[in-house]
Each structure stands twice: as structure tokens, then as C-alpha cells.
Amino acid sequence: MTSAKEFDDEQGVSLWQDAWVRLQHNRLALLGMGVLIFMIVIALITPWIVPYSYEEQDLMLGAAPPSMAHWLGTDVLGRDMLTRVMYGGRVSLMVGFIATGVALLIGVVYGAVAGYVGGRVDAAMMRLVDILYALPFMIFIILLMVLFGRNMLLLFLAIGAVEWLTMARIVRGQVLSLRQQEFVEAAISIGLSPWTIIRRHIIPNTLGPVIVYTTLTIPSVMLLEAFLSFLGLGIQPPQSSWGLLISYGVETMEEYPWLLIYPGLTLSIALFALNFLGDGLRDALDPKASKD
Amino acid sequence: MSILEVNNLTIRFYTRNGVTTAVDDISFSVEEGETLAIVGESGSGKSVSCYSLLGLIPQPPGRIDGGTALFNGKDLLQCTDSEMRAIRGNEIAFIFQDPMTSLNPFLTIGEQLLEPLIYHRQYTRQAARLRVYEVLEEVGIKDPIKRFDCYPHEFSGGMRQRVMIAMALIVEPKLLIADEPTTALDVTIQAQILDLIKNLQKKYAISVIFISHDLGVVAGIADRVLVMYQGKIVEQGLADDIFHDTQHDYTKRLLASIPDGPKLRPAPEVEKPFLQVDHLKTYFQDSSVSIIKRLLSPSSANNDNQFIKAVDDVSINVNRGEIVGLVGESGSGKSTLGRSILQLVPVTEGKVEFDGVDLIGLNPSLMKKQRRRMQMIFQDPYASLNPRMTVFDTLAEPLLYHGLATKKDVSEKLYTLMDEVGLARSHIRKYPHEFSGGQRQRIAIGRAIATKPELIIADEPVSALDVTIQAQILELILELVDAHDLTMLFISHDLSVVRYISDRVIVMHHGKIVEAGKTEPLYAAPQHDYTRSLLAAIPVADPRREQLSS
């Protein structure tokens, strides 16, 4: 919409730029972001940089503590832990991002429609959310996983089905309060069509909380997957995720503690990074804190 | 005898973005039994200086960088925490601006009123209760025994402020500091509260510091006046001197900004109906009524219990080229009427004829064409602009959408627009949060006139602005109405502003029209009781006239 600069116009500072500046002051959030980017990059290039292949076993070696040859040690079958942790990361992160994406899509559309249309439709839609919220989802997921086998797709859908509810609530709350803002009324009085209003006025102002919440949903989803895998209900071998590795580690934790500690540590670090980043984003994008 | 003596008080705020000097070396005193008014616009430092006396400003980032404040011989700024707590609410009491948020919503008012007595005077709960009943009666709250156990949300704004006053005066302090106590109240309630404060002050011989931006209110209540601007005191003296023998330029500007008297421009001679509203009804569902009740009762518009009748059978006419003022207090329905005319809220019943076309039920594409011709200026300059769009985007949107400009020539048109509303061209790429309130309102006005509309509905366009900025924006509006031959419906609760700008006036109360007519005759001789009480309550910025009427 903006055309080229003319007449030496002063460049304004948008709220996004403002938020970015504020984020930069938050060292923990920057650290989190850095760690996250590092982990994502590693996960992407894992197949090319692993020291050993995934299935390579060394039965003579058995479970060995960390050494120069195997930085994180080996498991009971002599497989390199570093490799296993890296591959596990790929799966865990992928589940995290994809399942969150599912929840995001459903939640945002549902919440935006409910918030914008308002009235009875909104009341009905939110009633449904309330009812679903009261259901013991964890129990259903466990049931689903047990009964229908551990299908990756099912896993994504099941996890996404739990998380979209809160996203819908947040988006609907934002849209509802935005709709009553005077600049939206102004847009209506100019004669803009509802779709234009949603696109240019409502969505840009909803992005903030959505971004924050998405960043905080990913760790939640990863925890959920790890939980299921720990119980034996999530990812199944030959694939592995951090949760699965942790469950193996627990079995032999007295004799071979490193099998528990390293996957556990990596999972925790990933969660820390995401949470710090999410918190930092929330503080940075908070309209109350912006210049008034 | 001075009860409070402030000398060389300086307060600065140290934030990441720099240091601001909120209060710059001010000195003043308050005599026993007198009312000192501190007048200023936002940012003048009037509130900060008084809050600092009781240690109520957040000390990082604020810092008292110098000065003394002697109260009965003791320097307030040097007090220890426990000394300060003994003085707060006991010897010096505070009343705050917003009675809605200043009372704890989780405790009964009785409980909140007991506290000063129990903590400062060691009353037992029983004895304190009796005293609370007495004080509640005194401030005009009937049925104190029952009201004792009520929560703040069960009271109206005016009643809540009475509770705050009761809470402040219950231990008979020596000094009362009132920070804009009537600014959030309707004009008729304001008059009652001001009377109450005056009477209680005489009865208990209290000294009062009254902070306000409203010179009319100040004229009625102050013995001496202090004018502050950007942290400094620019003028102080007896009330009469300040108003009639003004020394400083800023004070003169302040007084000149108050709309006083009739509109200077003539009304259009030929009466051609342009906007005709017929038996308009806008009802809303009362959401506090339970779902069961709603389902069980018939949904006709006559069912009183479940509807809020914001606009209740209103018919008005606006002629081409005239400015009609729509006046009322909060809840009168004036804003809803404005929005109903522009079809921003769904209308329940009635007709809105704009230049012969009935807007109600008009199909969307025809409506879009009509929308080009009628626009709205909103009250809140902060909320009426999309914070994520630059000035360019906001102003260009209506032009490009209605095809009144192409991407090539829109810049040129926008620069002309900005000139017209008094904004610097170089600011066109900035975002709303980088402007002041008055500038934002100019942007909003620019957006409203961009499509060259014929009718503008202005909903409290200057109510959120400082009085000197108000005057500028009102002048701008009058210029634009002249230059573009606009017809305007000017909605406001401020009777002086309405008088200054309108050819005709319509008075609303509880959703109905109570009186209507040409401005001057109506102001001179109001017919309806409500109009009379409304006009009588307007504070006049002249102590001689104000003191007479009390």
C-alpha cells in the first residue's frame, strides 16, 4: 500500500519494530531464540552430519559411558547416543511444529469466525468449546493410541484436537474486543467489505497474541508427545523421539544414567528455549507496554 | 496560618528512554481552612506534585530530586514509612478521579469505610460501624445500614464518589487532596458533588487542594488558584485575580480556550431537510437477564424487561449546511443515535432518510455508495486509528477503496489533505502512537473528510482533549464545515462546546428527545425541567458568577 518515499518523509516506527527493539533487550528471550534456531538447523541437517548411522549397533561395546568416540555414550545395543538424540530431536520438533500448526489452523479460523460474527453464533460456538474443554482429553488420546495403533497421523490429529480449544478462545477474545474498537467502526463507516476489514484491520492486530500463544503451544505439544511416548503410546520404534529415549533411559537408569540424562537434558533445554522466547515475545508485544 | 508549605519541589522520572522533569522547582502553600485549586492540562505535573506529598508516586522510576513539604512542621518528603502511614488517610486524605476503579470491588463499602477508623483511631468494629452509618448519611447515601453491606458495583458513579468522600472525611483530616474528583461524572452529578465537598469543608474546617483541568469548576470552589504548565507554576493568586486580572500568557490562553457564548457564524438561511430520522428505535438485549427468562418471554419489542432502550422513538431533522448539536449525559442514547444513523449498530425500528434515500435495509452495494457521503469522527483519538497502519495508509484507504484516487495520484491528494487539517507533510509515514492526542484527532478528521462527504457525525470529538487543544480542533471543525459546505451532527455532553458550535440543539435523556430548538433561545429560556437542570449545572469560568449561584 505504501508507495516510494517522497519529499524527505520521516520514516515511522511501527509497533512491530518497537516490539523487536524491546525483545532485543530481553537477553533470556534472545538466548532462547538462538538455542531454538540452532536446534532447528541441526534437526534439518541431521542425516548429513551424524557421526554414525542410526541403526548401527556395536553389540561388543554394549552400553558405554561418554567417550571421545561416542560423545554421549552408547545404549544397550551399542548404538551411538548422540545420533539417537539428534534423530529423536527431528521427530520431537517435527511433531511439535506440525501438531501446533494443526491446532493453529483450526483454532484461529474457529475463533475468528465466532468473534467476528458474534451474537448467537458466537455463543453457540463457545458453548461447544466449553463442553469439549470439560472432557478428559488425555484419557481419550490414550484410548485412541492404544486401540488404533500408534499412527503418526493419528498422533498429530489427536494432539492438535486438544490444543486448538485454547487457541480458539484466545483468538475469539481478541477479535471480539477488536470489533468494538473505534477504528473498526471507522472502517465499517468508510464502507469497507467485511473481508477487507478482517484482512487489513483485524488480523494484523490479532497476530500478536497468536504468535505468543503459538510459541508457547509448541513446548506444550512436545511435552504431550513425550508423555505419550514415555507410556509407550506415542512414537514407536524403529523411530525414536526424546520421550521414547527417556523411557528407555528410565528402565536402566541405575546402571547407565547417561541414557536418561542426555535425552532428558536436550528435551528440557528445548522447552526452556521455547518458553523463554514465548515469554519474551509476550512482554515485547504487550500493547500496554507500548508507547502511548 | 499555613498548614502546608511546599518549597522548591522537583520530581523527575528516570526511564530507559530518558529523563523527564515532571515537576520543576515549584513552591506554594495552603492556608488553614482555604481551598487551593491547582489547574493545568495533562502533563502539567499537577497530580504528580500532590501524589508525591503522600509518597504515592512509584519511586523507581520517579524520584524526588529536591525540595521540602512542611506539613504542621514536619517535612513529608523526609518521613519514614511508618510516619507516612500515620499521616495518610488520617491527617491528609485523598480523593481520586475515577470512582469506578478507586474502590476495591471485592470488599463491601462498609468494610472499606471501617478501615481508617480501625487503623488510625483504634475504634472497635461496633463503634466504627455506627460512625460509618453517620458519615454515609452525611454524604447523602440513604439507608446506610443496608448499604453498608453493598459492593461498589451496586452504586452509580456519583454515589461511589460520595463513598470515597465519606472514606476520606471519616477521620476528619486536616487536609483533603481531591484529584479531579468530578471529571468522570455527569454534569448534574458534578454539581451535587461539588456542593457536597464545599459544605463538608465548611462544616469540618478542612483545607482542600482541588486539582482540576476545568476552570469552570475551579471558579466555583477555589479561594486561591495555582496554574501549572509543563511542571512549573506560571501563575498563582486569588481566584478573582486569576480570572479577571490574568497575568501570564498561558493562563490567558487557557481562559480564552473555554467556549463561552454563542456561535459566531450565521446559520444557513434556507431550510432544506437533508437528514430525516423517523421514530427510530434501537434496542439492545439486556445481557444481565438470564437466558431462561429470555427464552420464556415473547420477543416483541414491547417486552420491557429484557431490552435496553438506547434510542426510544426518536425523530429529528437536520437541514443542509447546519450544525445540529446533540446533547445529553451518559446513557442518554446520543452516541447510539449517531451510530444508528450511520448504520453502525443494528436498528430495531424506524426510518433514516438521507437525502431522500432510506438507509435502513438498503442493499450493500447501494449502501457503499451512500457511505462515501457520510462519515463519522470518533471520540477517542487513541482507539479510532488502526495502530498498525501509517497515516498514509489510514488516509489513503477510503480514497482508493471508493476509486477517488489512483495509486499514482493518491500521494498528492493526501498531502493536500494533511495541509488542510494542519499536519506536517513529513509525518505521513508515521504511526499513530508517535503522535499526540490532538494530532491523532486531526488524522481522524482528515480520514473523515477524505471522501468529500456531505454529512459528518461527530461523536464527542473534543471530549478527550486538553482544553487548549480542544479550542484548536473546534476551530478546525468550523473551518472545514465552512470550506466544504458540510452538514454536521455534533454530539457532546459539554453544553458550552455545543453552544459555541451549533445552530440548533437537541437535548436527549434516557433515549428520548426532551427538547429541541435554535441554540440561543433554548439556552436563554429552556422549557423542559431536565434542560433547565442541565443548564443550571454548567460551571462557569467566572468566580463572581459561580459564587452567586451557590
Next chain:
Amino acid sequence: MLRFILSRLLQAVPVLLVVITVTFFLIHSVPGGPFSADRAVAPAVMKALNAQYKLDLPVWQQYTSYVGDLLTGDLGPSFKYPGRSVNEMIYAGLPNTVELGFYAMLVAVCIGVVAGVIAALKPNTKQDYIPMSLAMIGICMPSFLLGPLLVLVCGIWMDWLPVSGWGDIPGDKILPALTLGSAYAAYIARLSRGGMLEVMSQDYIRTARAKGLSEWVVVLKHGLRGGLIPVTAFLGPAFAGLLSGSFVVETIFQIPGLGRFYVQAAFNRDYTMIMGTTIFFSTAIIFFNLFSDVLATWLDPKLRQQFQGGK
């Protein structure tokens, strides 16, 4: 208030019905019966078993007969352990899970609220950073990680606390309760910090200070009521979370509780056991949600009056 509770109870019934129905049909839609996973059974034995467990009836009939039994409180016999009924097994495991949940909730609320309030009183100082960093650890270290680590450190390496059993050795309840409760303590700490920060910046707190009240009174009497509202809203989901967390904690610490039974039942395809525990858990969650809603409504005078008979 009574009307509010009654109306919520009424609303809970259809939800419960949905849960029962969905679970029932989910289980019965899985290919293969409950016995097909086991070693090969002779057809005659299979027929006898099916008859005994009513599996030869059409699904709808099984459903109605099940619901009928439910109303009399009979959850049916266990599939996996012939001779034992589901009721019996639930009663065996229930007390332990309830106790574990109770202690965990106690840990969560007490530590969480205190930590959050302390942090909110001096934001952005050490008093804030330290509790909140500890809270972050609670959030980022899931119970199935924290538990084993605690077992390793406190039980095996340091030998400070017992690591299995429940009620057998004094002190064996400490680690499980801590493990289960710490994540929720962390969430509650953050919620109460947020709530308190919001409240402490309100005008009415300034009024309370202006009245000369001591800081204790301002925080505890004026601040807490509003500040803890987000916590009460969280209690319902927290309870549901504790319940599912118990699955893991009971497994790690070898506690014979309902959670562990549930997981085992799921793996063993013990239909009636799964149904029984699912219904049991769901009912408990629904009731607890009701409780937390009532609590939140009771704390806010505006809401309280809305439900006490309209305006």
C-alpha cells in the same frame, strides 16, 4: 448460588453421557475382541467367554445393558482378571491415587501461590527472578523426567528418601507428591504472579495505600482476592492434569493406584476396566471443574450476585 450449582450439575449430565457413549463405542469399534490378542484360544472356550461377557449380543444391546448396570453402580467384571470386579479394583486403587493427588495439589497450591505473590511484590528484582526461574524448571522438566532424576539423586545416589511403595516406609510419599505437584506449582506460581501484578497496579490499591494501611494489609486484604482469580480458574484443568500425571508418577514410583491400573488396563484391553476408570475419572474431573467454577464465582462479588437471583 444453589441455582447455579444445580444448573451446572444438570449441564454435566449430558457431558457425562457423551463421554460414556464415545468411550464405549470407541472400544467396541476396534477390530478383534478383547481376547484376540492373547494366545490362541479354542473356539469353544472363545464362545463361552463371549457369552459370559455378553460379547455375542449386538452392540446396542451391550450398550444399554451397560448403562443400565451403571445406574445401579455396577461397573461389571474385569476382563483381564476373572473373578474380580471393576468396582473392587477401583476401590483398591482409589485411596492411594486420591491421597497422591491431594498431596500434589497441596504442594502445587501452597508453593505456587506463595512463590507467585512474593515474586509479584518486587517485580524484576532477585525476589522475582529466583522463584520464577525455579518455576520455569518445573514447567520444562516433565514429571517423567523429574521423577526418575529425583529417584536417581535422592534415592539411589544419596539415599535420602525411599523411592517406591506408598505408605510402607515413612517418607515414601514425599518424592511422588513433589514430582507430580511441581509442574503445577510452577504454573500456579506464574498465574498468581501475573494476577497479583495486575491487581497491584490497580487504582484501588493506591486508594488503600492512601488510607495509610500497612503494606501487609494492602497486599493480603486488598490484593489477594483479585490476584488469585486466575489461579482458581486454573484449578479445574490442574486437577485434570494431576489425574493424567498420576499415570506416570505411579508407574515410576511403583504406587498401586488407579492411574497405574488404568494404563495397564489400556494395554491389556480390559474393556470393563477401561470403561470403569474412564467414567470414574471423567466424573471426578467434571465435579472438580464445577467446584473451581463455583469458587471463582463466589470470590467475585459481581458474579456472585448475578447468580444469586438476577438483578
